[in-house]
Amino acid sequence: MEITGRVQQELAYRVSDKDGFTKGLSFVQMEGRRWLGSHGRLTLIGRAWYDPVLDMREPEALNPRLRPGDAYREAFVGAELKEAYLDVLTEAVDLRLGRQIVRWGVLEGARITDRVNPLDFKEFFFRDVEDRYIPLWMARANWYPGPVQVQVLVIPDMTFHRPAPPGSEWEEFQLPPDIRTPSVSPRHTEYGLLLGGRAGETDLTASYLYTWDDFPAAFRSVFGVSGQPTGVDFDARYERLQVFGVTATRTLRRTVGSFEAAYDRGKHLATDPGALPASGDEIARDMARWGVGVDANLEGVDVSLLYFQEHVIGWKPFIPVERIERAASILLRDELLGNRVELRMLVLYFHTGRQYVARPRVEYRWTDHVKLALGIDLLGGQRGGDPGDPDAVRDFRFVGYLKDHDRVDATLSYRF
Numbered sequence: 001m002e003i004t005g006r007v008q009q010e011l012a013y014r015v016s017d018k019d020g021f022t023k024g025l026s027f028v029q030m031e032g033r034r035w036l037g038s039h040g041r042l043t044l045i046g047r048a049w050y051d052p053v054l055d056m057r058e059p060e061a062l063n064p065r066l067r068p069g070d071a072y073r074e075a076f077v078g079a080e081l082k083e084a085y086l087d088v089l090t091e092a093v094d095l096r097l098g099r100q101i102v103r104w105g106v107l108e109g110a111r112i113t114d115r116v117n118p119l120d121f122k123e124f125f126f127r128d129v130e131d132r133y134i135p136l137w138m139a140r141a142n143w144y145p146g147p148v149q150v151q152v153l154v155i156p157d158m159t160f161h162r163p164a165p166p167g168s169e170w171e172e173f174q175l176p177p178d179i180r181t182p183s184v185s186p187r188h189t190e191y192g193l194l195l196g197g198r199a200g201e202t203d204l205t206a207s208y209l210y211t212w213d214d215f216p217a218a219f220r221s222v223f224g225v226s227g228q229p230t231g232v233d234f235d236a237r238y239e240r241l242q243v244f245g246v247t248a249t250r251t252l253r254r255t256v257g258s259f260e261a262a263y264d265r266g267k268h269l270a271t272d273p274g275a276l277p278a279s280g281d282e283i284a285r286d287m288a289r290w291g292v293g294v295d296a297n298l299e300g301v302d303v304s305l306l307y308f309q310e311h312v313i314g315w316k317p318f319i320p321v322e323r324i325e326r327a328a329s330i331l332l333r334d335e336l337l338g339n340r341v342e343l344r345m346l347v348l349y350f351h352t353g354r355q356y357v358a359r360p361r362v363e364y365r366w367t368d369h370v371k372l373a374l375g376i377d378l379l380g381g382q383r384g385g386d387p388g389d390p391d392a393v394r395d396f397r398f399v400g401y402l403k404d405h406d407r408v409d410a411t412l413s414y415r416f
Helices: 390-395
Strands: 002-014 020-036 040-050 077-089 093-100 122-125 136-143 149-155 190-199 202-212 217-225 228-237 240-252 255-270 282-298 301-312 324-336 341-350 355-365 370-380 407-415
Touching: none
Parallel strands: none
Antiparallel strands: 002 020, 002 407, 020 040, 040 077, 077 093, 093 136, 136 149, 149 190, 190 202, 202 240, 217 228, 240 255, 255 282, 282 301, 301 324, 324 341, 341 355, 355 370, 370 407
């Protein structure tokens, strides 16, 4: 068996509210791959981590909102089987069976059609891409009939978005109590279909995903005796969602232009308290998402631009989100000293609440196996309301809520 992996040490120091060390993560990942004959290959990826930051600081210093009894320990120690799958390679079809990650789409980070795997919000979205996605047990088949690519997904795994643990530094939301999770059964299985091809100089895909919304709906009904209300009953459950998507990518000289769009059928959205007393706190609406991206090289600097919009079809004033959400990003990347030093600057901007994330970073490749990185994470914009307050849902800001979490972070990693 071929064994590879990485050992990584991460440090973070908050420089805004309650400054001090907030992370000292030690991380180990082992990867094993073995060929089984000429047509099969087994891959196993496991990881373990420990962060002794609680040995250095009181929990209340890490998160001022920490409550007694919160299970904050979950954020600092753990182990998991990240991926485990079997590849079966034939002349007609390639199969991958097991716990895996499948990524669709052409706009990095936009999550327009890339909705197969749920996300882990343990550290906001500051983890590497491979660490943010939660693998699912599924079967994936790739078929290449002529110039067309066909991919089919069958996903019986009922795993959904994983919020940051209660009381942790990055906590923003928690799953409703007594949530109803779909059982593993053929009736609840998710299915995906991706068709890819080329028209002239343009790469095209069309996709369909019959899935579950990774964010649960929490319906509320008033109950009582003899018609008199006596309390509120919450029915938290996951709802089915259909996602239709398309992508297009074309290269003109040294510039790559990309387009991606998706239409969601049956997305459940919150409503203002009391707005819909007869039907509860959630209402179903279709949503349309689209984005455009440009990747170019200007004077030796890689430049990536992205613009994104999200539309609520049939929006009403009692729905506490904007009818149209807008966001944009720019990524600059340059390499120096024979590609040993990489300079990177990422800026994300969200129109609602004038929220932003800025992430300047420098990486130094000491050897082919050892890499050092130093960066800054800056968050800003309107803070908005507390996500745990039902009356403040209209004012919640995903980024601005964490505006006092600016930090300096450093990473030392060794790959073997």
